[in-house]
Amino acid sequence: MSKWKWASAGVIAALLLTMNIMLFGREETTAVEAPRLKTAGSLERNFIKEWNVTGFAQSKNTFDVHYNPTLGAIKEIQVSEGETVTSGQTIASYENNDIEKELRSLKRDKEAADVKSNHYSSEITNWQSELSSFDEDKDSADTKVMIQKQLADAELEVDLAEKESSVLFDEILEVEKKLDELSIKSPVDGVVTEVNGSDSGKPIVEIVGQGNYEILAEVNGTIAGIVKTGDEVQFTTPAAKKKLTGTVQSVMPSKKDQQFIISIIAQDQSALTEGQKANIVIPEMLSANAVSVSQKAVINNDGKQYVYTIDKNKLYKVEVSTGLKQNGVVEIKKGLKKGEAVVMNPSKVFVSGEPAFQLK
Template sequence: MKKKWTWAIAVIVIILLIAIALILRQANNSSKDNNGYDTYKVEKESPLNLEGKASPKSVKTYNNNSQLGTYVSTQVDDGQSVKEGDPLINYEINNNKRQQLIDKVDSAKNENERAEAQQQLNQYDRQVNDSIYAAFDGKVDIKNTDHVSDGEPILQLVGDEPQIKATVTEFDLGKIKEGDQVDVKVTSTGKKGKGEIQKISELPKSYEERLNKGGSGAVATDSSSEEGGGTQASNPVSDPSSGEDSDTSKYTIVIDNIDIPVRAGYSTDVEVPLDAIKLPKSVLTKDNNVFVVGKGNKVEKRDIKIDKVNGEIFVKEGLKTGDKLIKNPKKSMNDGDKVEVSS
């Protein structure tokens, strides 16, 4: 009889404990519902902040070119501003040479001879223009005026248009593209302006620096600097791998169309506004849907397209700035449910 009472009491205690647990759970759920769901407001990603250096977009060196004639003097002063097409250098040129080329064109017996003669005349005219006249608007920097040997620099023309070179890491490279508008601030003066990403380097800086040092596989690269006369470089095939596997690759970007004057060498802060929308993992369901809070706190279950880059979630399609999303939605939540939100 005593054992029966003991079992009965034990069963009653267990039932009471279960009942208390259910009551506490219901009270906890009710408290959560009263507090409401946390929400996330959809916003564009913060701007990308970079540091850059200003340089002239174009610099051209004018060397003494004895093939044209005898160098006489410069036609401009040091520091003088010039316009494209202005004469910069005086040569004593034998005009008979050009006339001979013209006569050769006129006396050609067939189309092939005429085309070849015309090409020689055009090449001569280009050489004259390239060695005497300003190729773009800019300022003159006199290098040498007296006793200039053949091939030695006479002056440099420094372009008026500035450009800025900045560096971006491999983790941010996919966030930008050529043509993106940027905000520019000159660090020393505080002047602000706008610019545009004109070029993004295909190769990381580590490889470009190795080439510039004349290492294995070094090649002559195209640049804004020009010479009055040039040489043809060889073009070996190179292995682009360099640096340690653990190093973060960095790439050079060139910013052009800057609407404020920036002196060469000045440091700049560059801000790239980003259109990308980044989401926290907490707003996604298992099937990568989200619940958008609408009028009257009714939720819309929305199918969105996402990309995952370096562990971060980016929206490709389906959301806009200002949308309010439910964080940590319950599995039982359905399209059209009315919810309480805490934020």
């Protein structure tokens, strides 16, 4: 019987030894796997809220063409709303019969003076030919005198006709200038946005020039209190393939109660057209240069929040005060400094002061 007791005791001892070896082996394995513990440094970052508002592009180059009654009545408006015009293009014209009548009369008088000049120029040619063929021996002296007189008279008539033609030419230019003023030219390349009658009291034509666009957006008081002149904002348009940048020029009260108009000048003017829609992103700084960590690093325990830091291969449990949360990142208001290493896979079973390599 005693022999069986000793045999049983031996089996039990062998089992205990085997268990100890297994436990020891597991601890050794844990020590090897522990360095796989994930850590990351706490960083400074800005927490920003983005407000999205809608605006529309509007050119600051707006030109109004007004009716001038001293030039006569409007004869014709040659453009329509929405039409694209070029600088110098005739967009409307006045009717002034007196100026047109005067121009016709001057042109007739100049034409008569030119005909007279041409006639006497031919006479000069003829008399010069007669004089060159004059025979002093055969022809009488009186004939020569007569030829010379006719030549002199023709030269005088040509001179008078040319002077008259020159004066009439200058007068025609002046009247044509007046007539040209009856044609209203577009001052810029742009788009016709308004066409009115001469008796409407409004500009007969309004043109919005290309370029120098501003984006106008109506916002509430909250957003108006966020932005200020000189702030940089980003916006997109349906035609743009990337985000564009603009600068806030002004924030002014709107005609609507508690509403404001924000004016933004785009850096890239070529990206805008009149009336184009723009989606504007206005940033609001909620917290600048705030110490932050991944939300995965923070654990809740007994109504408090903690992170685990590692210092000199030891684990320390640190109570923290959190704030804003954005995109999986949380602001640490108190308890951490920038650059401290925090554990990314913390557990409530971790013990503060424990060697880091013992963690599972």
